[in-house]
Amino acid sequence: MTNHDGRQLASKWAKTEALLSHRALVPHVPPTSHFSSSQLRNMLNTHGMVVIKPVVGTGGNGVIKVERSGFGFTYTFKERSVRFTSFEGLVTALRSRMGRRNYLIQKGIALATVNGRPIDYRVKYVKTFKGWEYRSLVGRIAKRGLFVTNLSQGGDLVLAGQGIRASLGHAYVKEKKRKMRELTVISTRVLEQRFPGISHLGFDYGIDRQGKVWIFEVNTRPH
Ligand SMILES: Nc1ncnc2c1ncn2[C@@H]1O[C@H](COP(=O)(O)OP(=O)(O)O)[C@@H](O)[C@H]1O
Ligand SMILES: [Mg+2]
Secondary structure, eight states: OOTTOHHHHHOHHHHHHHHTTSTTTGGGSOOEEEOOHHHHHHHHHHHSEEEEEESSOOTTTTOEEEEEETTEEEEEETTEEEEESSHHHHHHHHHHHHTTSOEEEEEOOOBOEETTEEEEEEEEEEEETTEEEEEEEEEEEOOTTOSOOOGGGTOEEEEHHHHHHHHTOGGGHHHHHHHHHHHHHHHHHHHHHHSTTOOEEEEEEEEBTTOOEEEEEEESSOO
């Protein structure tokens, strides 16, 4: 089966690995690993903030943020943050939240914000008989108090240009839109080679406070 063989395409891990096979994409994919307590420790030491997400998941469900701080660790799920003084305490709490599902750990990106609310971007890219075409490029502003921007979690939709202007400034609009389009073209080439038959892609891009563009995930059947 080629087209939409759900299992493999549902895996954020498989798609992230595919993206990492292209040199031009590597700097734009946040460092990612499978979840284990030793990887969590390493990644917190290296990055200070990480995001833990289900390998197979959608809609921002189950996405957890963990930060290292002076007094220990903070874990944030939905609008609730909990502090831990010990790493063991943190891991115990995480594991009970995570249950038996598989998770990955990703470097946390400090997204640029609009009125304190993180914003990221969705690019829809569709294959038609004429070839690949853009369908939309929009910004999604997280519901106040959340770090995930998903519309299903209460995020607000804006035009990408408006979002870039409001979060980073007018001078960034053209360049960041161009960068997201360029990454979309390269990523699609790589993904199509690895997963023949894909035709509807939804790219989630973050732009950090320094203006760097990051690829959070590629949805293979975006809605
Ligand atoms: N590495 C990250 N750093 C910061 N925020 C992230 C990161 N990964 C995901 N997020 C936030 O969580 C949301 C959901 O994550 P995503 O990987 O798109 O999974 P889902 O399939 O649940 O949409 C993203 O839109 C973004 O707002
Ligand atoms: Mg997403």
